[in-house]
Amino acid sequence: MFQQLDHHDRIIDESQSDDHQRNHRNMGAKAVRLRSLTERERQVFDLLGGGLGNRQIASRLGVAERTVKAHVTQVMTKVGVNRTEAAILSFMASRSCHCGNRIAQSG
Numbered sequence: 001m002f003q004q005l006d007h008h009d010r011i012i013d014e015s016q017s018d019d020h021q022r023n024h025r026n027m028g029a030k031a032v033r034l035r036s037l038t039e040r041e042r043q044v045f046d047l048l049g050g051g052l053g054n055r056q057i058a059s060r061l062g063v064a065e066r067t068v069k070a071h072v073t074q075v076m077t078k079v080g081v082n083r084t085e086a087a088i089l090s091f092m093a094s095r096s097c098h099c100g101n102r103i104a105q106s107g
Contacts, residue, residue, distance in 0.1 A: 033079045034093070041078070044071040048083070049090025 037045060040061075047057045054072065058065040075086055 034089075036078050037075060041071050041075050044068060045075050045079075045086060045090050046094065047090075048072070048075070048087040049092075049094050051087065 034042070034045070043061060044057055047060060052060070054065050054068045058068045061068070072083060072086070076082060079086060079089070081089060
């Protein structure tokens with residue numbers, strides 16, 4: 001019975017390892033796509049990571065809220081993520097910059 005559990009645990013570990021590798025590759029691909037953002041789109045992307053809404057971003061950047069919506073849509077399209085994923089990716093990128101490891105350089 002313990003051998004079966006050990007085998008099962010090994011399968012789960014390998015599966016999680018595969019998922020981790022796949023997620024790492026996906027993150028690298030998204031990081032490469034970040035390079036295609038315009039300067040303004042990058043500013044909006046960075047503010048998304050701080051948990052700001054469109055109105056707050058618009059106020060910070062001194063632009064109309066509908067302009068921010070357009071930029072957010074462009075970011076999501078170019079990077080291939082939804083808004084929540086964009087915010088998480090931005091947050092992770094900002095954290096890794098503080099550690100000296102830029103996500104945009106991974107791949």
